Each structure stands twice: as structure tokens, then as C-alpha cells.
Amino acid sequence: MRSSYIFTSESVSEGHPDKVSDQISDAIVDLMLSKDPESRVACETLTTTQRVVLAGEIRCTPMYDNGEWKPGAAEEIEQVVRDTVKEIGYEQTGFHWKTFTFENHLHGQSSEIAQGVDAGTDGSNKDEGAGDQGIMFGYACNETPDLMPATLDYSHKILQRLADDRKSGAAPFLEPDAKSQVTLRYENGKPVKAMAIVVSTQHAKGYDQGDKEAELKAYVKKAVGEVLPDGLIDGDTVWHINPTGAFEIGGPDGDAGLTGRKIIVDTYGGAAPHGGGAFSGKDPTKVDRSAAYITRYLAKNVVAAGLATHCTIQLSYAIGVSEPLSVYVDLHGTGTVSEEALEDAIRGMTKLGGLTPRGIRTHLGLNKPIYKQSAAYGHFGRTAAGDAFPWERTDLVDDLKAAVGK
Structure with missing residues (x-):
């Protein structure tokens, strides 16, 4: 292993379009496991401007049987999807939890996949097989108490802090979409200095200029400073906060998301x-x-x-x-x-x-x-x-x- 080097990791927030898709897909997994712990789910989600589309295959008899949704099941799926987007915080013209168009194209699991994966149900001793190669x-x-790479751990925690402050009202100018990136210098295998911090966050109108821009950037620096361990940030740390300028259009309205x-x-x-x-x-x-x-x-x-x-x-x-x-x-x-x-x-x-x-x-x-x-x-x-x-x-x-x- 190299003992001295510079390394970078990135994270994206819960409001990033791909992460919106991931959370919706996993909300569907949770819903079906709550109905039947032996459910089979492979749910893909597309999010874009005012639209959410589900596709994939499932096996969950309490919700879907003989090629048909059970009464109320399709409506329950749609409600779970809308609730997930609401929890993330999207109430924007280009993507609103209440008004986006929803399409559900989930269908039954292939019988050929099922025959290779299921454990024996005919008295045989066949064990459950892997669902794929x-x-x-x-x-x-x-590197950290959670035994994770420090660059990624800090990148995640920065965005969690922004999301917590957005939802609590401590930073009401923040919107759900955000990205972070942390570059650390390592000596003797340990992180010793933050070389660069990148934070791009969606924001309310006007927070890309003047006093409002200064307020947003001061908030981000303070939040990051409270997340990273003491001593990593110093006067030489390079900051890039919303380096492209305005970031008002974000989430699935700014870029399509996929699971x-x-x-x-x-x-x-x-x-x-x-x-x-x-x-x-x-x-x-x-x-x-x-x-x-x-x-x-x-x-x-x-x-x-x-x-x-x-x-x-x-x-x-x-x-x-x-x-x-x-x-x-x-x-x-x-x-x-x-x-x-x-x-x-x-x-x-x-x-x-x-x-x-x-x-x-x-x-x-x-x-x-x-x-x-x-x-x-x-x-x-x-x-x-x-x-x-x-x-x-x-x-x-x-x-x-x-x-x-x-």
C-alpha cells in the first residue's frame, strides 16, 4: 500500500435525481417485503420533469397474482412513491410530489428465473439459488470510527448535515439536490489535510449573487467545518461552492434520474x-x-x-x-x-x-x-x-x- 498520497471521493444527496430513483425503488422493495417476506422484486425507476415511471418484475401474491393487481395494490404503490418524493422535499413546479405523472409498468417475475432461484417446493433438497451471476x-x-474510507464518509456527512438543516428550517434557502466531494492528503496511511472541498447545492431564488450568495457560502463553510474532524481544514484548503453559479433548477427537473x-x-x-x-x-x-x-x-x-x-x-x-x-x-x-x-x-x-x-x-x-x-x-x-x-x-x-x- 502507498502510505502518502491524495485521494478523492464524492457523494450525492437524497434529492439528486438518481438517488430519488433509488429511494423510490427501495420503497417498493420495502412495501412488498412488508406484505410477504419472501417477495421477489426487481424494480427500476425513471424520474424526469414531472414524471415517475416504474418498470421491472415482481412476485408478491398479496399484491399481484395471476397477472393482475389485487384490489387497492396499484393505488398503494402510487401512494408510497408520492410519499417518498414528499419526504425528500420536492414541491417544485418541475417536480412536485402531488402533481407528477405516475406510470407503473411492474409485472410478474419470469418463471424461468424463478425455477433457477427458488428452493425445492416439491420435497426435493434443492437449496435456494443465487438470483444472478x-x-x-x-x-x-x-480511517474512521465506522471503518470506512474517510473521503467518502465525510462527503456523505456533509450532505446529511445540509439535508438536516434544510428540513429543520436552519437553512431554509437550501433545496433537495446537492453534491459533495472531499479531497484528502494522506501521510503514513492516515488523512492529515483537506486539500479541497466541493459542494454544489440547489438553492432558493437569488442565492447565487450578492449578500444571499455570501450567506449560502458562509453557511456551507461553517457546516463543513463542523462535520470534518478538527485540524483537517486550514487556510490552504481550496473551496468550490456552487462553482457553476446558479443552481435553482435541480433534481429530476434538471436531469433525469435512474435507479x-x-x-x-x-x-x-x-x-x-x-x-x-x-x-x-x-x-x-x-x-x-x-x-x-x-x-x-x-x-x-x-x-x-x-x-x-x-x-x-x-x-x-x-x-x-x-x-x-x-x-x-x-x-x-x-x-x-x-x-x-x-x-x-x-x-x-x-x-x-x-x-x-x-x-x-x-x-x-x-x-x-x-x-x-x-x-x-x-x-x-x-x-x-x-x-x-x-x-x-x-x-x-x-x-x-x-x-x-x-
């Missing part, structure tokens, strides 16, 4: 690999989601156990096959044990259910409506009421230590 990565490092386009924001900010699959809109039988969660869980426990300061774990799957095809661990030269020992320990840990889709969902308790709140400000490095981010637990530390003789 693919590779998934998890990562953890000791799954912010996968690096969702994971590790570029500090670790990403397998390619998005998370939002997918029920936890899809290993794009569940295996990415279990690898984060494993990597975080490795670092929390003191077995390494940086850890990347990869799993791979084939559609319809329950067991992973491979388990790979990389400690980036920081381990106190070998990667091979950890790979063997992970494969042999029976409490993980063999890392099958069913085992992962059972161990982490993923068949619950917990996903909408994960769809903005990152899926990792966070906690919430009700154990809504179970993959952030560090309850595997003692098991890992025992398995590798520590």
Missing part, C-alpha cells in the same frame, strides 16, 4: 472495487445486494478484530447455484494473519450458512422492509434504529479470532 466486494479500513447509477457513492467512494451490480430496487435474494452486504460485514469484522487495518473480500456466484464459486481476501499488506487463513475461516464458519443466499438472508435478517433508508448517503458505515443496517454489526470478531488462532 456476479462478483461482489466488501471493504473496511481503520442504480450511483454505485460507487453507495459503496466505498472508489477506495475499493465494485462488482458492477447496483443494490436498490432488489430484494435480498439478489446477491448483487445480499452478498455485497455480507462481504462488508465480514471485512468490517476482520478490521474490528485487529486482524488487518484494510480488508477487501470478494465472493462470486452463478445464477441458480447456492454456494459461492470463490472466496477471496486481500489484506493489502496490513494483516496480522494470512489471507489464506481468513479464506479458510470464512468458508468454514457454519453460522454464516455456507454463504448461500438463504444463509446470508437468515444470518443478517434481510427479509425485512429496511432498505429505503439505505438508498441515500451510502449503504455502509451507518447505523439506524431497529438494526436497519445489520451488516454493520461487529458480532463476528470473536469467531474470526478463534478461527485463525488469535
Whole structure:
């Protein structure tokens, strides 16, 4: 590993058009899991000027059966979508939760996918297979208390602060759409200085000039200064606050949004690999989601156990096959044990259910409506009421230590 370098990560707010789409898709996942924990959902969302479109495939008998929506189900879906946009805060001419045009093109799950994924229902011993092929990565490092890359962690927290102040009325000139970017200099593997801070936030009319512009920029600098740890920002830190000027037109009115386009924001900010699959809109039988969660869980426990300061774990799957095809661990030269020992320990840990889709969902308790709140400000490095981010637990530390003789 390099010990001294400069690195950057970005985040986008809950009002960014792609994140609006992610939150809507995950609100649909939550709705269907609340009706049937074994629901199958693959929901894609398009947002644009005064329009929201859903597409994809589902299996949720309480809501959809024999090619038809149950009475009231389509109306419930539309209400969930509108409530999600309302919670984000869009009440603008170009995108308003109450008046946008809504289209629902969800339909039944393919029987050919179902036959490869479902566990045996005919008395056979067939285990539930992976919902798709693919590779998934998890990562953890000791740069922050949440064991996340500092550049991404701070980028998320800046935008969370802006959203909190917008909703509380502390910064009423802010609107929902925003982006952030944090550039840090590292020495001996630790962040020591904020080289540059970028914040672009949608704002009320007139806050791009004169005293109002000065008020907005002063607010952003103060908020960022209260989010980042003391000592990172100094007189040499470069600031770019709304560098293009006016940012009144934002959200889906300013740019179309699609589910799954912010996968690096969702994971590790570029500090670790990403397998390619998005998370939002997918029920936890899809290993794009569940295996990415279990690898984060494993990597975080490795670092929390003191077995390494940086850890990347990869799993791979084939559609319809329950067991992973491979388990790979990389400690980036920081381990106190070998990667091979950890790979063997992970494969042999029976409490993980063999890392099958069913085992992962059972161990982490993923068949619950917990996903909408994960769809903005990152899926990792966070906690919430009700154990809504179970993959952030560090309850595997003692098991890992025992398995590798520590």
C-alpha cells in the first residue's frame, strides 16, 4: 500500500435525481417485503420533469397474482412513491410530489428465473439459488470510527448535515439536490489535510449573487467545518461552492434520474472495487445486494478484530447455484494473519450458512422492509434504529479470532 498520497471521493444527496430513483425503488422493495417476506422484486425507476415511471418484475401474491393487481395494490404503490418524493422535499413546479405523472409498468417475475432461484417446493433438497451471476466486494479500513474510507464518509456527512438543516428550517434557502466531494492528503496511511472541498447545492431564488450568495457560502463553510474532524481544514484548503453559479433548477427537473447509477457513492467512494451490480430496487435474494452486504460485514469484522487495518473480500456466484464459486481476501499488506487463513475461516464458519443466499438472508435478517433508508448517503458505515443496517454489526470478531488462532 502507498502510505502518502491524495485521494478523492464524492457523494450525492437524497434529492439528486438518481438517488430519488433509488429511494423510490427501495420503497417498493420495502412495501412488498412488508406484505410477504419472501417477495421477489426487481424494480427500476425513471424520474424526469414531472414524471415517475416504474418498470421491472415482481412476485408478491398479496399484491399481484395471476397477472393482475389485487384490489387497492396499484393505488398503494402510487401512494408510497408520492410519499417518498414528499419526504425528500420536492414541491417544485418541475417536480412536485402531488402533481407528477405516475406510470407503473411492474409485472410478474419470469418463471424461468424463478425455477433457477427458488428452493425445492416439491420435497426435493434443492437449496435456494443465487438470483444472478456476479462478483461482489466488501471493504473496511481503520480511517474512521465506522471503518470506512474517510473521503467518502465525510462527503456523505456533509450532505446529511445540509439535508438536516434544510428540513429543520436552519437553512431554509437550501433545496433537495446537492453534491459533495472531499479531497484528502494522506501521510503514513492516515488523512492529515483537506486539500479541497466541493459542494454544489440547489438553492432558493437569488442565492447565487450578492449578500444571499455570501450567506449560502458562509453557511456551507461553517457546516463543513463542523462535520470534518478538527485540524483537517486550514487556510490552504481550496473551496468550490456552487462553482457553476446558479443552481435553482435541480433534481429530476434538471436531469433525469435512474435507479442504480450511483454505485460507487453507495459503496466505498472508489477506495475499493465494485462488482458492477447496483443494490436498490432488489430484494435480498439478489446477491448483487445480499452478498455485497455480507462481504462488508465480514471485512468490517476482520478490521474490528485487529486482524488487518484494510480488508477487501470478494465472493462470486452463478445464477441458480447456492454456494459461492470463490472466496477471496486481500489484506493489502496490513494483516496480522494470512489471507489464506481468513479464506479458510470464512468458508468454514457454519453460522454464516455456507454463504448461500438463504444463509446470508437468515444470518443478517434481510427479509425485512429496511432498505429505503439505505438508498441515500451510502449503504455502509451507518447505523439506524431497529438494526436497519445489520451488516454493520461487529458480532463476528470473536469467531474470526478463534478461527485463525488469535
